[in-house]
Amino acid sequence: MHNDIEYVLFTEEQIKTRVREMGAEITRRYAGEEPLFVGVLKGSFVFMADLVRCVDLKCSVDFMAVSSYGSGTTSSGQVRINKDLGHDIEGKHVVIVEDILDSGTTLHYLLKYLANRGPASLAVYTLLDKPERRKKEVKTEMSGFTIPDAFVVGYGLDYDEKYRNLPYIGVLKPEVYGK
DSSP states (O other), X not given: OGGGEEEEEEOHHHHHHHHHHHHHHHHHHTTTOOOEEEEEETTTHHHHHXXXXXXXXXXXXXXXXXXXXXXXXXXXXXXXXXXXXXXXXXXXXXXXXXXXXXXXXXHHHHHHHXXXXXXXXXXXXXXXXXXXXXXXXXXXXXXXXXXOSOOEEBTTBOBTTBSTTOSSEEEEOHHHHTO
């Protein structure tokens, strides 16, 4: 598995440090509130678990499964909701936790979809931001790291459901995904 990685982009320690910083920022921003964290599955589950442990507030968590990729390496442009929220978000401060902001297609759709449910606020916190690939503009409150246009895996991010368990974020060798 590690042999499939061309190079490590962010080490486990770099990720931990940045996630702690993001958690501290969320704690400051939502002081006195009880935000609902919404993880976008599957990629966000590792990041979200670490992030909420760095937030010093009462909070709730929920998950959505939203996809525009299938098993490919680029967005299909068609967004599907495979699992919706179990919480009513009306009047709540909703913190959307995403692994990577790439084309923006999925998050753009998701923000419009959730805004119709009357939350007090909607904010996006994403671990990775890949602005070179943006097709739809999406405002984020905070991104952990800005990355180049490379195919990355690890720390929850996958290729064909593999590599999510890597403790670091690495660039996958092109021969692995047949570029």
